[in-house]
Amino acid sequence: MTSIKAIIITEQTDTLLILKKFEEENFMIIKIIGEAFSVIEGISMIKNNKPDVVFLDIQLQDNTFFEMLEQLEFSIPKLVFISTNENIAVKAFKHNAIDFILKPIDFNAMILAVYKVIKRIEMERSYQNQNIDNINILNSIKQSNEYVAIASLDKIELIAMAEIILCQADGKYTNFFLVNGSKIMSSRNLGEYTAILDNNYFFRIHHSYIINIRHVVKISKKDGYFCELSNGTILPVAKRRQEDFNKFINLKINIKNISAI
16 A cells, blocks of 8 residues: 655644654554644645645634645645644635544544545546556557656646756656746656657656756766756766767767767
């Protein structure tokens, strides 16, 4: 079963202690990766750690927390509200909460909430993968390798591969940097895209980067081995990949526009 990453936002010590105890007894399905004691601290922690679920046991005076969630560049984590006030449940489900747990916290209720989170994530990923498979089948039928489906948990964008400058690993996510200056975050890891992107133009120069050779403007061999891309980004080529990278360039592209210094 999938283990989910959780963040707790609460001012209540009892909530913190109970959830930590729950984690100890159920470490196979949940890992607490952060604790915050205010909305601002919580949002910052969510941005930095990208959890699957947030357990929320704090007084929310307005909708600021939810407005800040909507501004995240990646998929919004699932929300589980915890409170002594059952009327909070109305607000919780209004904001698409996965579950509401009424205090005192019962471990059975916690298990149900965690399973609901896991089930929702698995359903979303299954739907997402089905759509991506359909796109890949259509590309195969048309013998086209011009587009890639970039999937977050809430949407799929079909992007022309020629428009991709580079892909960057960000934990279990992948950031795509495009010619128009925009960035798209995918819920798939970088390794999955190694097999998907057109291998005539894309090369994994480093554990954290795949680049589009069409956007390489300069290769520097001074003080290391670096690629400069059309958006001004300069990236290192891992030492163990340098020989293969040179072969790739010589075999796959016309290098008249690339200067080596």
